Amino acid sequence: MTAADRSVTAKLAGFYKPGADACQFGDSGWMYDMFARGQAWRAIPKFLSWCVSGNVIATLKWMATEGHTTTIHDARALEAREGLSKADFFHKFGFVLLDHRSAMTASDWLDSGEAFLVDETGTGAEEQARFYMAADTPAKRIYAAECEALLRELFPGAHDFFLPGLGVRRGPDFYNLYGATVHADFPVEFELAGEMNPWSDLKRQREIFLESDASEFYQVNFWRRVLPMEGPVKANPLCFGDPRTFRSEDLIKAEMTGQVSGGQMYLAARHHPDQAYYHYPDMTTDEVLLFRNAHYRKGDEDNGDVPVFHSAFVHPETPKDAEPRRSFEYRVGFLL
Known part of the structure; x- marks a missing residue:
């Protein structure tokens, strides 16, 4: 570890045990309303419905995770040691930090945040997907072009940007929530x-x-700190x-229903000591x-790279x- 290296030791949460199977959190809307939105009056009826839905045991399995203390390495120091171009670094590690000042304002970031819940709008999955892609927001008008330009530098020949x-x-x-x-x-x-x-x-x-x-x-996911943060x-x-x-x-499928139309499936992880973590x-x-x-x-296409x-x-x-922390993440697809 060099003097400039700012690696730290911290506890990461959400790992499943080695024998854990695919898991599901059904009817999750009550937890979202209670802890993300702070609206108990919305959460209580959904919680009572969840209690008699038959999803309780499955949800308890979904929640049966553990934390592990690990070294979180300094990715800035890693980039300096590797000495690669930004494109080559991304292709080797799957992540990279770029210098980029966006024209987006503090209100632009707020106006471009996801703001739809199926239990309130009744929006179907196909309509929700169209809205997700086509919503007339500052991100669509300003940030999309900025992100496309950055991707064209990293991926010459990229086309059909989503x-x-x-x-x-x-x-x-x-x-x-974070x-x-x-x-x-x-x-x-x-x-x-x-x-x-289906919303995606x-x-x-x-x-x-x-x-x-x-x-x-x-x-590619674009993740950044945004205004009105000052530091x-x-x-x-x-x-x-x-x-x-x-x-x-190490990969385990996790499914969640009750927030967006059609539900969602993501990947959770089983902990293994060889996994390496970084931060900037x-x-x-x-x-x-x-x-x-x-x-x-x-x-x-059904055997994709580990994300x-x-x-x-x-x-x-x-x-x-x-x-x-105020942050924004923006997921851009493209063909190559």
């Missing part, structure tokens, strides 16, 4: 990812990919796993983290008066 109108806004002025368990957003099987996440538009994107001459489909991220920073250190047996200390609003959300190849697992974590050096 640029959504909405992203995930987190912070004290928005209702999304994602504080180790997870990846979609399973490694392309067809399953689309079918089990992945089903349509897969069909376009299969009918195209492209040989690869990527989805660098100190509280609840993001860490992420080196996907090369995850074995296929003190990210600013002039930086953006890109990491691989999905990578599928033509002819083998980048990620989680917020409690940094042991977080000041007591640290500014709350």
Whole structure:
């Protein structure tokens, strides 16, 4: 460890035990209303319905996770040691930090956050997917073009970009909680990812990919600290796993219903001591983290690359008066 290396030791949450099987959290809307939105009057009727739904045992299994203390390595120091171009670093590790100042304002980020719940709107899955992609937001009008330009630099020859109108806004002025368990957003099987996440538009994107001459489909997650934060991220920073250190047996499918139309399926992880985790200390609003959300190849699209697992974590050096984290993640697909 060099003097400039800012690796830390911290506890990561959300791991399943080695013998754990695929898990499901049915009728999860009550927990979301209670803890994310702070609206007990909405949560109580849903909780009572959940109690008699037959999903209690399955949910308890879903919640049966454990934490593990691990070293979270300094990704800035890693980039310096590797000495690679940004593109080569991303292709080797599945993540990279880029310098980028966005034209988005504080209100733009808020106006571009996901803000729909099926239990309130009754919106069907197909309509929800169309809204997710086509919503007329600042992200669609401003940020989409910025992200496409960055991807064209990393992936010469990329085309057919799938640029959504909405992203995930987190912070004290928005209702999304910090994602504080180790997870990846979609399973490694392309067809399953689309079918089990109908809100995501992945089903349509897969069909376009299969009918195209492209040989690869990527989805890259753009994660950044956003205005009105004034200082660098100190509280609840993001860490992420080196996907090369995850074995296929470390991956476990986790399903959740009750929040978005058609439900959602993501990947949780079984802990293994060889897994390596990283973070970029003190990210600013002039930086953006890109990491691989999905990578599928033509002819083998149900055996995709391991995505980048990620989680917020409690940094042991977080000041007591640290500014709350405000962040935005934006998932962009494209063909290659």
